[in-house]
Structures are given as C-alpha cells and as structure tokens.
Amino acid sequence: MRSGPIALRAAGAALALLLAPAAGTALAHDGVQATVTPSTTAPDTDVDIRVQGCGGTTGAAKSQAFTADSELTGRDGGYPLSGAARIRPGLEDGTYRVSVTCDGHDHHDVGTVHVKHHQQPTHRPVPVAPVRAGGGGTAAFAAPAAPGVAQTASADGLGTPYTLLGLGMAAVAAVAVAFRSSRRRRAQ
Structure with missing residues (x-):
C-alpha cells in the first residue's frame, strides 16, 4: 500500500529535476527592467x-505608446542601456507596457509608461504683493503698492530723505578713506 505514494513522490521529484534547467533558463532573462x-x-x-539587466551594449525598447522603437545603447560591463522615445500624439490616457529586446532575447512587459493629457488650469494664481525676501529691499520697487505694503519710492525716485541719507553715508566713507590714507603716510 505504501508503494503508491512513494512512486508518486519519486515521479514528482524526477519531473522537477527534468524541468529545473528549463526554469533556470527562463529566469536568467527575467532580471531585465525598463x-x-x-x-x-x-x-x-x-x-x-x-534598461537594467541586459548584458550587451545595444538593444531596443518597444511600446504601443511610442511613435517608433527606441534604440538602446550602453557600455559593456553590466551598465544600463539608455535611449529616448516620443509618445504618440493623440494617444488615449492609460498605462502602456514597455518590452525590451537585448542579448538576443525578447523581454515582455518589463516596464510601463503612463500617458495622461495635462489639464490646463482654468485659474492661475496671481501674486498680490511682492515678497520681502532678499534683494536688499528692492521688492518694494518691483511692483505697485499693495494693501499692507509700504511704498517708499515715488515715480520720481526715492525722495529727499533717502537722497540725504545716501549723501551723508558717502561723505562718511570719503572722510574714513582720507583719514586712513593720512595715517599710512605718517607711519612710513
């Protein structure tokens, strides 16, 4: 009575050993990814x-989404292959599979590309006031005054207070340069 299950197990093991080389060959090419x-x-x-997983230096990528097959090239030594493709005009939204041919083998469905028509926004946000960041305060001069933003310049320029401040700072700088130059002459 026990010979039936033993024979069945032996037949299953023999079948597994017989199919193992074929399964190994199929799996050897499954490492390709696009x-x-x-x-x-x-x-x-x-x-x-x-494309990664191809051993050669050339190949091709194919998809229903592409206008033509894409030539893939790369360096020898396990480096990825690369190429470019154009997406078909007028293509429907959806996910399209990418297949690759390399090393003399076809690798089906090793990548995907999602095609979606971009929707143009109906409303574009418009800034209300300039951002007070960087530029040394020049943002106030780049846009007209907005609520809550102080406007320091008129159409004619910065105005008298800033002109006088600038002249005063220039005078202080000129005096400092002259003073330093006279000290150097005395030290020599």
Whole structure:
C-alpha cells in the first residue's frame, strides 16, 4: 500500500529535476527592467528610457505608446542601456507596457509608461504683493503698492530723505578713506 505514494513522490521529484534547467533558463532573462522618465507624460512628448539587466551594449525598447522603437545603447560591463522615445500624439490616457529586446532575447512587459493629457488650469494664481525676501529691499520697487505694503519710492525716485541719507553715508566713507590714507603716510 505504501508503494503508491512513494512512486508518486519519486515521479514528482524526477519531473522537477527534468524541468529545473528549463526554469533556470527562463529566469536568467527575467532580471531585465525598463524605467521610463518621466513615468507619467502627455502625448507628443519625449521620454528617456533606461534598461537594467541586459548584458550587451545595444538593444531596443518597444511600446504601443511610442511613435517608433527606441534604440538602446550602453557600455559593456553590466551598465544600463539608455535611449529616448516620443509618445504618440493623440494617444488615449492609460498605462502602456514597455518590452525590451537585448542579448538576443525578447523581454515582455518589463516596464510601463503612463500617458495622461495635462489639464490646463482654468485659474492661475496671481501674486498680490511682492515678497520681502532678499534683494536688499528692492521688492518694494518691483511692483505697485499693495494693501499692507509700504511704498517708499515715488515715480520720481526715492525722495529727499533717502537722497540725504545716501549723501551723508558717502561723505562718511570719503572722510574714513582720507583719514586712513593720512595715517599710512605718517607711519612710513
């Protein structure tokens, strides 16, 4: 009675040993992976393709989303292959599979590209007031005065207070340079 289950197990083990080389061959090519950048794009745009797992220096990427097959090139020694493709104009929104041919083998569905028509925003935000950041305070002169923002310049320029302040600072700088120059002459 025990010979039936033992024979069944022996047949299963023999079958596994027989199919193991074929399974290893199938898995040897499964390490190929394609990355499309940007992964979500609009029709009639260009994308970059990067393929890892191919041993050679050339290949091709194919997809229903591409206008033509993309030539892939790379360096020898396990480096990724790269190429570019154009997304078909008028393509429907959706996810499209990318297949790769390299090392003399086809690798189906090793990547995807998402196609989505970009919606134009109906409302574009418009800044209300200049940002008070950097530029030494020049933001106040770049835009007309907004509520809550002090306007320090008129159409004719900065005005008398700032003109006098600038002249005073220039005079102080001139006196400092003259004083320093006279001290150097005395020290020599």
